[in-house]
Structures are given as C-alpha cells and as structure tokens.
Amino acid sequence: MRRRNDPSAGGHAGDQVFAGSLTLFGGGVLVVFGLIVLVCVQLSRPAFAKIGFFHFLAGSDWNPVEDSFGALPFIYGTLVTAAIAIVVAVPVSIGLALFLTEMAPARVRRVVGFFVELLAGIPSVVYGLWGLMVLVPLLRSSVQPALGKAFGFVPLFSGPPLGLGYLAAGLILAIMILPTIASVSVEVLRTMPSSLREGALALGATRWEAIRMAVLPYARRGMLGAVMLGLGRALGETMAVTMLIGNQPEIHASLFAPGYSLASVIANEYAEATGAIHPGALTGLALVLFGVTLLLSASARLLVRLSTGQLRSAA
Amino acid sequence: MKEQADPMAAEMPRAVARRTPSPYRWRRATNAIMTGLCALMVAIAVVPLISILYLVISRGIGSLSLTFFTHLPAPVGETGGGIGNALVGTLYIVGLACFIGLPFGIGAGVFLAERGDGKLGHAVRFTAEVLSGVPSVIIGVVAYGLVVMPMHRFSAIAGAVALGILMVPTLARSTEEMVRLVPRSLREASLALGVPAWKTSLFVVLRTSLGGLVNAALLSVARAAGETAPLLFTALNNQYWNFRPDQPTASLTVQIYNYAISPYEDWHQKAWGAALCLLLLVGLLSLTARALAGRRQTGPA
Numbered sequence: 001m002r003r004r005n006d007p008s009a010g011g012h013a014g015d016q017v018f019a020g021s022l023t024l025f026g027g028g029v030l031v032v033f034g035l036i037v038l039v040c041v042q043l044s045r046p047a048f049a050k051i052g053f054f055h056f057l058a059g060s061d062w063n064p065v066e067d068s069f070g071a072l073p074f075i076y077g078t079l080v081t082a083a084i085a086i087v088v089a090v091p092v093s094i095g096l097a098l099f100l101t102e103m104a105p106a107r108v109r110r111v112v113g114f115f116v117e118l119l120a121g122i123p124s125v126v127y128g129l130w131g132l133m134v135l136v137p138l139l140r141s142s143v144q145p146a147l148g149k150a151f152g153f154v155p156l157f158s159g160p161p162l163g164l165g166y167l168a169a170g171l172i173l174a175i176m177i178l179p180t181i182a183s184v185s186v187e188v189l190r191t192m193p194s195s196l197r198e199g200a201l202a203l204g205a206t207r208w209e210a211i212r213m214a215v216l217p218y219a220r221r222g223m224l225g226a227v228m229l230g231l232g233r234a235l236g237e238t239m240a241v242t243m244l245i246g247n248q249p250e251i252h253a254s255l256f257a258p259g260y261s262l263a264s265v266i267a268n269e270y271a272e273a274t275g276a277i278h279p280g281a282l283t284g285l286a287l288v289l290f291g292v293t294l295l296l297s298a299s300a301r302l303l304v305r306l307s308t309g310q311l312r313s314a315a
Numbered sequence: 316m317k318e319q320a321d322p323m324a325a326e327m328p329r330a331v332a333r334r335t336p337s338p339y340r341w342r343r344a345t346n347a348i349m350t351g352l353c354a355l356m357v358a359i360a361v362v363p364l365i366s367i368l369y370l371v372i373s374r375g376i377g378s379l380s381l382t383f384f385t386h387l388p389a390p391v392g393e394t395g396g397g398i399g400n401a402l403v404g405t406l407y408i409v410g411l412a413c414f415i416g417l418p419f420g421i422g423a424g425v426f427l428a429e430r431g432d433g434k435l436g437h438a439v440r441f442t443a444e445v446l447s448g449v450p451s452v453i454i455g456v457v458a459y460g461l462v463v464m465p466m467h468r469f470s471a472i473a474g475a476v477a478l479g480i481l482m483v484p485t486l487a488r489s490t491e492e493m494v495r496l497v498p499r500s501l502r503e504a505s506l507a508l509g510v511p512a513w514k515t516s517l518f519v520v521l522r523t524s525l526g527g528l529v530n531a532a533l534l535s536v537a538r539a540a541g542e543t544a545p546l547l548f549t550a551l552n553n554q555y556w557n558f559r560p561d562q563p564t565a566s567l568t569v570q571i572y573n574y575a576i577s578p579y580e581d582w583h584q585k586a587w588g589a590a591l592c593l594l595l596l597v598g599l600l601s602l603t604a605r606a607l608a609g610r611r612q613t614g615p616a
Contacts, residue, residue, distance in 0.1 A: 014511055030438065096356050126593065239572060263450055267452055271547060289453060
C-alpha cells in the first residue's frame, strides 16, 4: 500500500480538485462498462420479449424477413472456429514461447520477438484480405482435397472443398491469436525464478528435461491463462472471420462447409437491420458474446495474475 | 544422482525425484528433437507473416500513385479512381476519437498510478483489463445505441465514439505502467521542497513520463486506425468526401473490406493498395512510438 502523497492533505483545494478529477476519469472506466451492459440489455429487450431468451438461444432458424431468430448456428460457428484456432495455435505459440525464453540466443530472440510484435500489429481486415486471396484458394485447390482423401471417412473432413468455411476462418484465427498466446506465455516464463531452471540443470537434466520438469509445471497456470486470452480473442474476432467463414446461418458437421459466427453476423447485418426485433436479436447475439468473452477474459486475467504474482513473491 | 535428488524432493517437481534415469544418449536425442520442434514452431509462425507482408507490399505497390491518394473511388465498372476520401476519413474519425480516448485513457491511467491502490483502484484496473478483451464489434453496438439511434443516422462522430471507447482500457493500463516507472525519489524531492501534491503529480511525475505517455498514446491511435468492425455500422461508408461529423464517412479499413469481398479484379488490386496504405500508416505510428520508447530507455528509468 502506498501512503497518501501529501501528509497535510485535506487543506489544499488544488489537491482535492486534482484527486477528484482523477477519480472521475478512473470512474469513467466503470461507467464505460456499465454503458456496454445497459445499451446491450436495452436494445435486445424487444427481441427477447418477442422470442423468449431460451428459445432465442436454442433456436437454429435465422430469417430476418419472417422475424424468426435463433442463435444456435452462430454460437456453433463461433465455437468451432475458435476450437480450430486453439488446436492449431497452442502448440505453435507455446513452442515459440519456449524457444524465445529457453533456447534462442539473444539476437535470434530479438528478431523473432519483433516478428511476433509485427504479427500482433497487423489489422484484422488485412488478415481477412490475405485469407481471401491466398489461404482460401490454397485450401480449395490442395489442402481440402488432400484432407478429404486421407480422412474423408470422418464427417469433419467430408464434403466438397469450397475454401470458404469453418476451416479457413479457424486457420486465420489461429494465426491471429498466436502472438497473444505467445507473448503472454513469454511474460509468464520470464517471471519464473531462474533458480528452479538452474536447479534442474545442476542435477544433470538436459535443457528439455529442465523445461518439462521445472519450467512447465511452474508456468502451467499462467500459460492456461494465456490460452484463455487467445480463446477470448478468437471468439470475438470479427473481420477476418466475416470474410472467410462463408456467412451461411447453418450448422454443418464438416469443417469444409460454410457457416457463420456471432461477431460476423453482427458486422454484416447490423447496418441494414430495421424495426426493433432484428437489431434486437443481433444485440442479443452481442450480449451472448459479451458474456462469454467477459467470463473468459476475467478468469484468464486472474490466472495470469495469480501465476506471475505467485512467482514474483517466490523469487 | 537419485540420492542427490531426494532431499530436493519438496522443492522440485516430484517427477525429478521419482524418475529413473534413462540412457544419456536417448535423453540427449529427446532434447535435440524437442529443440528442433520448437524451432519448427517458430518457422511455422513466421511463414504467414512473411507471406502477408510480401503480398501486401508486392501487390499493393502497383496501385500507389498520386491519383490513388487524392481521388474518389471510381464507380463500378470503371477502372482508375482512388481512396483519397477513405484515407482522409480514417484520419478524421481517428482524430475525433482521440478527443474522447486520449483524455479518458490517460486520465484513468494516471488515476491508477497515483490513487490506484484503494478498492476503487483495484476495481478500475480489473475492469480495464477485462474491457480490453471485449470484442470491438460489441463496442460498435454500444456506439450505435448511444449515437446512431438518437441521431437517426450513421455518422463520423458515431465511429469516433466507438474508437474512442476502444482506446480507453488499453491506454489506461499502459499509461499506468509508464507513470509508475518514474522513480519515487523524484516525487519525494518535489514534496520535500514544499510543492503541493497535485503540482508534483502534474509537473514533476507526469512531466517526467511524458515520453512514455506519448508512446502509449501513439500505439493506441495505431490500434484504433486499424479497426474495421465497429465502423461498419457507425461511420458506415461514403463514396464522396465528407468533413461533417454528422455524416457517414469512409475509412480505409471499411474500404479494404468492401473491395476485398467484391468480385472485381480491379477492386482486389485496390484492396491490396489500400492495405499497404493502412500498414504504412499503422507502421509509421508504431515506429514513432518505438523510437520514442528507445530514447526513453537510455534515461535513468
């Protein structure tokens, strides 16, 4: 705890004004949070009143013309693409983080670190453009036919190779969340006391054994937090997914098939939604997305903080 | 080796103590394989990045010309034209957003650094962290509800409200970090000279961290300039020049999106050009921020 800056505080009008305005700004963050909840609840009320909350969540028909709104295809698409992203991105980014902190010489570390930063700084619409022009044709012409040939008996990899669909969206998400997971993991690994690593090495462990027995068990919780942060980003990512998922409000078992996600239907239909029910239903989807990402991001932050905080006090 | 490990059993993970040593050669091979795998992961991660940068530059550079920067988009079916209005629109919307995002973000950050150890401070810090994970499209919905609905029209100001709100949480956190870097002795020296606490905060502490604050602000502006989703249904788009805050306004990102999903080859070409423009803009802001940060690190902090 930090003491008050000025021991004779209370007398100075300037201090009170300064502290008051600072508190106002700080409170502004809480107000923003309140506004998000308020606006989302307010706007989605007409739709929930007409359709019913659970009917809305479980419904799988989305037809704005007939005022029929079900969230299921979007929830499904969001979860499937995020799952693909996690499966692909986690091994790559953890490997990257381990390489950066445990193995690479300083110069390589700086170069790769810079690349990861660049990757994080590219706007998502540019990822979408690249995905549309490079990734989708590649999937359609070679990857999907090959996968279909090898694993076509699994429903996940059956069906015509369309290019646009869950797989394309999931892969672009994997590339986009990679820097998030990698950089938070690096942060977690850096706070680990080096005595643990050195202890393992001194006992004769090879570098990999030191990582497996001393580093990973210690950093596990923080890395889980990193993965959850990445998952949160994957769930909420909008533009790249909108451009690659195919935008069909349907549920398909095949990863090659086109689908839709929560964020992308909001992006696509919000500007053109008229009346109260259609924008209401879209805001309802936003509310679902908000709830899920909020929960994830809160627990991820707690995990990372617990992990790095605990490490710091142990050091 | 096992005997040596035992006393450490409480400190070290149990696996170390329990493990029966396997042949050294095998262990070294595993080590080499895993190191190779991690290096492979680095390669896998870097390939898309290089591909993206290479294509944006090589395909985009052909579009860049004076016309491209200064003209309005050509109507469907005609070649030529430019993205002048989108470029100006992005600068306009982001500029407006700064009026909201910068004071609130920096103010909240200073609050966290100066008064952030109480209950309110912890609540604000945690909320800011959580808010930075909220998808930007949801902030767009909020701006729609707050600005577009009451005004009954899409407008630059609605887009600016969305981007401004988006800037606050991350800027608050990075501002706090920057302000906390200021050595405590500086503050104490000022207070010991009898300077009131508020003057100390403003003219000693904040003055010292000014470079860091500019750096944080530039990074958040760069991030805002790259946003698309919250602009789609707030600022919308515009085929023409617009400098009125209450009218729909074009932006680089929305223009890239529209060009990319169109079926026309000429528009794809323009999308790459606009993407190169956007990367240059964002990169320039980040590089400036980086240069400032580099200069700061040579100081005593």
